[in-house]
Amino acid sequence: MYDSTDIQNNKAMAIIAYILFFVPLLAAKESKFAMYHANQGLTLFLTAVLANIVLSIIPIIGWILLPIANLAICVLAILGIIAAAQGQVKPLPIIGSYTLLK
Template identity: 50%
Template sequence: MVEQQAQQAQQPQQPAAPQGSQSDAEKNKIMAIVGYILPILFFIPLISDAKNSPFAKFHANQQLDLLLAAIAVNVVGSIIPVLGWFIILPVGSIALIVIAIMGIINASKGEMKKLPLIGGYELIK
């Protein structure tokens, strides 16, 4: 018994994971994914139990960025005749769908990666 305790004391301790990082991501994956499917629902993690989760808050911010980019693409594409209807709207919409899929993949993996092109804006503090 004493020998086992001595061996355990000699073994190096594993460093602790950052507080709440992996378990936080596991608990809030669904909340993080919901807003990428329908960006208008970005606020759901902010009013639910996940409001104190850095993971859910990060993805809610990315979803808000995605929503604002979608609004901008639709407004600009609708205002500019012909060029907007046949180039800006289709290309912009496809790009936003690809970016949303990237967000879903990041959230499902438990990663906090910023979305390309639009993810650099931190609107939710």
């Protein structure tokens, strides 16, 4: 499904996708591997924004859960970076099944 030369040539773009999801959209839009990880990065980014907005609005309990949610987002980003660095196409736990980019 994913070409091994595509994976080798675009590992850096796939890793960057978890930090700045839009970079692979601009620099490696022809790579299926980089686009897969860009989708995962975009999903992670939107999850982080949504969690931060919702939990910051909820008094006390939301404020307690906010650092835990941000820690979970960081863990998911690290898992994605590790998978990209190893050349794997592996969805992130919980949020990885959503496809926002085609």
